[in-house]
Amino acid sequence: MCQFRGKLELEGLKKMNEQQIQQFNHDLLDWFHRKGRKLPWRKTDNPYYIWISEVMLQQTQVNTVIPYYDQFIKKFPTPEALADAPEQEVLKSWEGLGYYSRARNLQKGVREMVASYNGELPKNKSELMSLTGVGPYTASALMSMAYHEPEPAIDGNLMRVLSRVFLIDDDIAKQKTRKKFEKLASDLIVQTEPAYFNQALMDLGAMVCRRKLPTVRSAHSTAIVALMKKGCSWNIRSRAAKQSQERFIMRC
DNA sequence: CTCCTGTGTT
DNA sequence: AACACAGGAG
Known part of the structure; x- marks a missing residue:
């Protein structure tokens, strides 16, 4: 059982005390272990495979990615195999996924990794970000998934979920808002x-x-509902300023 | 921070 | 046609 250590002093968080925050983590993980998806790239601890999956997932839904991922790692099982392959071969394996420049960037990044890091992914965020195609999101995802470092991977999904749970109203398109979620998620993830x-x-x-359709149907067992039952409200919205018609608050 | 890109939605 | 999106790059 985990213990809350961070100090959370965020707007929109007034209603949450430490015990509830701890509860959030517990419910989140409990839900995940029961209902979370078993995905091919979650079975491996090969950073190179995880990298491939993250790049593919940036632009495509999970179900579409699965066969591409399986095929891709079979065809390019090692960083060296991908680095040595002709670009055309790589693009052929990517056919149908779209955003082909990301396939090119992936190969370029892997070539850099082979040339500069002996074919191994570096273990810190800034070195990861020096690789072509690896930005803040992918670097954080790799730090957490491959190296078990408490680094939150801030993407639209994470911000949407946390904004609803913690009633954060800010426009998630703004960079300032991103910082806020970074702080919140860093405190939660420890x-x-x-x-x-x-x-x-x-x-x-x-x-x-x-x-x-942020539906609450079938949600009796979700972490979100567990939180709502504890008296937290759930502000349903995706972005701040606009779309106020989409905005409503539920209290349980 | 702003801009860029390909893609999907209205 | 215009805009939203989701990341990375500069």
């Missing part, structure tokens, strides 16, 4: 197995706490 934390928020965002 009491969690980092990979599970990110994966759980990802699954929650994709399966329950979705962009559209």
